[in-house]
Amino acid sequence: MTEKILVTKSSMPPLEEYIDEIKEMWDTHWLTNMGPKHKQFQVMLKEYLSVKDIDLLTNGHMALELTMQALDIHGEVITTPFTFASTTHAIVRCGCTPVFCDINENDFTMDSSKIEELITDRTAAIMPVHVYGNVCDIETIEHIAEKYQLKVIYDAAHAFGVRYKGKGIGSFGDASCFSFHATKVFNSIEGGAVCFTDAEFGRRIGLLKNFGIHGPEKVETVGPNAKMNEFCAAMGICNLRHIDDEIAKRKNVVEHYIERLSNVEGIRLNQKQEDVQTNYAYFPVLFEEDIFGANRDDVFEALAKENIKARKYFYPLTNTFDCYHGCFDVSRTPVALQVSRQVLTLPLYADLPLSDVDRICDIIMKCKR
Numbered sequence: 001m002t003e004k005i006l007v008t009k010s011s012m013p014p015l016e017e018y019i020d021e022i023k024e025m026w027d028t029h030w031l032t033n034m035g036p037k038h039k040q041f042q043v044m045l046k047e048y049l050s051v052k053d054i055d056l057l058t059n060g061h062m063a064l065e066l067t068m069q070a071l072d073i074h075g076e077v078i079t080t081p082f083t084f085a086s087t088t089h090a091i092v093r094c095g096c097t098p099v100f101c102d103i104n105e106n107d108f109t110m111d112s113s114k115i116e117e118l119i120t121d122r123t124a125a126i127m128p129v130h131v132y133g134n135v136c137d138i139e140t141i142e143h144i145a146e147k148y149q150l151k152v153i154y155d156a157a158h159a160f161g162v163r164y165k166g167k168g169i170g171s172f173g174d175a176s177c178f179s180f181h182a183t184k185v186f187n188s189i190e191g192g193a194v195c196f197t198d199a200e201f202g203r204r205i206g207l208l209k210n211f212g213i214h215g216p217e218k219v220e221t222v223g224p225n226a227k228m229n230e231f232c233a234a235m236g237i238c239n240l241r242h243i244d245d246e247i248a249k250r251k252n253v254v255e256h257y258i259e260r261l262s263n264v265e266g267i268r269l270n271q272k273q274e275d276v277q278t279n280y281a282y283f284p285v286l287f288e289e290d291i292f293g294a295n296r297d298d299v300f301e302a303l304a305k306e307n308i309k310a311r312k313y314f315y316p317l318t319n320t321f322d323c324y325h326g327c328f329d330v331s332r333t334p335v336a337l338q339v340s341r342q343v344l345t346l347p348l349y350a351d352l353p354l355s356d357v358d359r360i361c362d363i364i365m366k367c368k369r
Contacts, residue, residue: 005356007311009349010182011246013238021234030230033210037233041188044240048161050168051176051195055205056233060157060179060192062209062226064090067175067194068125069223070204071151075122080110081317081328082336083129086179087155088318091127099123100319102333107273108132108284111335112140119144125151130159130169132345133185133281134273138164138172145173153177156195160186161247163277170195180236185250185279186243188236191228249350250280256354257283257346260361266292266368268342282313285364286342293369296344302367308360313345 012018025031038056046054057063064086068077077091081100091098099118104111108131115126126145128136136154145152152173156162160178162169170176180191196202207214208223239246261267268286272278289295294302296312303310317340319328330337346360 002307004307005309005347005352005360006349007309007345007347008183009351010187011185011239011242011350013235013242017238017241018235021238022231025230025234032227032229034227035230035233037230037237038228041228041233041236041240044237045193048240048243049170049195050163051170052197053199053202054170054193054195055202055209056228057192057194057209058226058228058232059190060177060181061086061090062224063177063179063192063194064127064153064155065094066205066208066223066226067153067177068094068096069208070201071125071153071174073124073151073153075124076120077125077127078115078118078123079127080129080336081319081330081333082108082131082314082340083155083318084157084314085318085321086157087127087129088321088324096124097122098319098328100328100333100336103131103336103339105335105339106271107134108270108339109134109136110141112137112144115141115144116148119148119150123148123150125153127153127155129155129157130162132270132284133158133162133278134270135159135162135164135169135276142172157181157184158281159279160184160281161243161279165275168195171197174198175201180232185247185281186236186239188228188232188239191232191236246350247279250348253348253350253352253354253357254280254283256357257348257361260358261285261364264292264365264368266290267364280348283346283348284313284343285346286339287344288342292367294367296342299364299367300344302363303360306359306363308347308363310347311345312340313343315340315343 154176157179180188209226212221212223
């Protein structure tokens with residue numbers, strides 16, 4: 001059998017570099033609780049992402065949950081079902097109600113023209129999601145939020161390193177939450193972060209991520225253990241040194257995919273956004289069965305038979321999950337539903353050989369009828 005091609009492969013620094021980075025821990029025995037590596041990583045990220053302030057967390061999901069808690073969000077949160085489970089689960093786990101806005105078919109982010117009709121007297125916040133490295137309609141979203149006095153929490157898990165009109169993507173909204181999971185463009189093995197501008201918000205996040213503890217004899221609020229450990233911070237430090245090269249390599253892979261698939265009838269590719277410096281996080285392809293002659297699932301199976309692991313991402317929509325059965329009306333998000341049934345993200349990582357890209361594209365083309 002031919003060698004397996006995974007949908008992604010975690011970026012890792014040279015082993016010697018990581019060993020050198022963690023070596024001093026054997027002297028200090030400082031493994032967690034905001035140690036030297038945590039602090040160094042925090043400073044480096046703040047500079048790289050061009051944000052006013054940032055705090056590190058154990059993962060991107062806790063970044064979302066604790067951000068909602070720190071902002072004291074209650075009631076309804078307008079969001080999108082075209083996202084990973086974490087976005088919706090965070091809202092529900094914080095005792096709020098997700099209200100699903102449809103997406104636009106051009107960049108798969110929240111359709112900002114449909115937000116206002118969803119606002120009620122219970123609406124407390126908007127949680128848009130930057131998708132595949134594509135940026136939401138920031139100006140419209142923030143205009144609506146200001147008009148109705150709503151908080152904006154961006155799920156920026158797909159947007160590490162992305163810039164919009166020259167500004168780091170983490171500098172928008174009341175907060176922007178990142179994931180540094182092993183499958184992302186940038187990883188710290190596991191990890192996450194929240195970017196913000198308000199000092200009081202930062203104080204609350206700092207308390208919440210450490211059980212609400214404020215000093216050795218005072219617990220100010222109820223919080224979980226969401227602190228990033230030193231080993232993850234060290235991996236983040238190493239990977240951050242190489243991130244620009246990694247993104248450049250991903251761009252090269254994406255451009256080869258585009259060269260092979262851009263003029264194929266029945267295949268729709270992700271479009272480049274104006275004023276956006278993207279990170280080439282994913283390569284989504286939409287298959288229009290009536291034109292291409294095969295549907296997304298046909299292509300998925302054809303690739304799987306050749307040991308190539310593509311991903312139906314995002315499918316199913318979060319508002320159709322079994323755990324939310326009967327809670328939401330999926331007919332209210334028809335564009336998201338259609339896209340979820342057509343989209344396939346193809347293998348993409350920095351070291352993916354272009355010969356493998358050709359092999360993947362050849363298999364896809366054999367599906368065309």
